[in-house]
Amino acid sequence: MVEDDVELSKVIAGEKACELLTSISELKVIGIGTGSTVKKFIETCLHFLKKHKAVASSPDTVIFAKEHGIHVLDPLTVDELDAYVDGADEVSSKLDMVKGRGGALLREKTLAYMSRNRIYIVDYTKYTGKEYLYAKPIPVEIAPMTLNYVLRAIERIGLFEPIIRTGGGKDGPVITDNGNYIIDLKPLKPLLNPREVHYELKSLHGVIETGLFPSEELVDTVIVGYPGKATIFHRK
Numbered sequence: 001m002v003e004d005d006v007e008l009s010k011v012i013a014g015e016k017a018c019e020l021l022t023s024i025s026e027l028k029v030i031g032i033g034t035g036s037t038v039k040k041f042i043e044t045c046l047h048f049l050k051k052h053k054a055v056a057s058s059p060d061t062v063i064f065a066k067e068h069g070i071h072v073l074d075p076l077t078v079d080e081l082d083a084y085v086d087g088a089d090e091v092s093s094k095l096d097m098v099k100g101r102g103g104a105l106l107r108e109k110t111l112a113y114m115s116r117n118r119i120y121i122v123d124y125t126k127y128t129g130k131e132y133l134y135a136k137p138i139p140v141e142i143a144p145m146t147l148n149y150v151l152r153a154i155e156r157i158g159l160f161e162p163i164i165r166t167g168g169g170k171d172g173p174v175i176t177d178n179g180n181y182i183i184d185l186k187p188l189k190p191l192l193n194p195r196e197v198h199y200e201l202k203s204l205h206g207v208i209e210t211g212l213f214p215s216e217e218l219v220d221t222v223i224v225g226y227p228g229k230a231t232i233f234h235r236k
Contacts (some may be wrong), residue, residue, distance in 0.1 A: 006226045009123035010040040016232065017085050018045035020221065024083055024117055027052065029073065031111040032065060033056040033086025034104040036052050037121055041085055042068060042230075055081060057111050058104040058177055075111070077086045084115035088213070088222075090136040091120070091127045095235050096194040100139030100211030103165075103176050109209060109218065118220045127224045132190035137163070139211035140183045141176055146206025148189030150183065151202045159197065160185035180208055 014037070021027060030049065032038060034057050040048060046068055053071045055061045055078050065072050086108055090098040097104055097120065102157045112118050128135055138160065142150050147164070154162045165182040169173040173181045192196050195214035201207055211220060215235050 006123045006125060007040075008227050009185070009225035010121070011044055011225070012227075012230050013037065013121035013123065013223045014041035016223045016225070016230040017041055017119050018048055019047055020119055020196075020223075021045070021048065021083055021085070023029070029053050029055060031055050031081040031084035031086075031112070031115050032057065032061055033084070033108050034061050034102040035087040037087035037123065039064055041121055042070070046070075055111060057086070057107040058102065058205050060102070060104075062076045062203075064180065075107075078114070081111060081115040084111050084116040084121060085119045085121065086112070087213075088120050088126055090133055090145045091222055091224070092133050093129050094133050095215035095222050096133055097213040097215070097219065097235055098133055098136045098138055099213050100141075100182070101136075103139070103182055105139055105172060105211045106141050106176070106178055106209040109213065111135050112213070112218045115138055118218060118222070120219065121223045121225065124224055124226045127222070132192050133194055133212070134187050136189040137184035137186050138203060139165070140185060141178070141180045141208045141210075142183060143183050143206045143208060144173075147173075147181060150204060152208045154185060154201070155181070157200065159188055161188060163185075173185035178208075224227055
């Protein structure tokens with residue numbers, strides 16, 4: 001079954017990430033992202049992770065990590081991370097990424113900026129092999145009172161169809177861990193230069209962060225898991 005292949009691919013990618021971590025010198029504090037692939041990584045690499053301290057990108061990951069006996073630090077007590085491991089929703093051949101389906105994009109990006117080594121693990125369905133991003137909506141975290149302004153400003157850019165993200169646990173917009181809203185931007189055309197688009201969106205009043213992770217700023221290594229192997233890409 002395809003679903004079984006995807007789950008196996010996540011495990012294989014997580015095992016390879018654990019191998020890479022063991023090769024990093026003076027590894028003390030590890031940042032951990034959010035999502036189902038990250039949870040597979042935690043389970044796969046648990047023995048190694050329990051020997052180190054961790055910083056998590058969301059309360060969901062904090063709870064999961066602590067339940068598995070990992071020592072989790074408050075991000076405000078840490079100035080730098082030795083490594084950061086996270087998943088992604090879409091990865092291009094240039095290693096530009098879309099992240100944020102779990103709603104933790106602001107905290108995930110913060111930990112990525114803080115880290116000396118950024119490692120991302122994905123199953124084969126997330127790696128497109130294309131030179132552009134187009135397959136997944138781009139999450140954007142915004143200040144709640146700016147919602148109407150941001151929606152209109154994004155429409156004027158002409159690259160996206162903006163959709164307010166809503167959840168199943170309550171009526172209305174999804175509220176992030178930071179108390180903000182998320183708008184998902186459906187691309188109307190391929191994004192050939194995600195870094196430019198990211199900064200154009202960030203320049204809009206009310207936009208706090210985007211789920212665009214340009215490779216030249218935030219990516220060192222991407223591990224793509226397949227049912228029987230893992231392929232490692234390093235940023236050129």
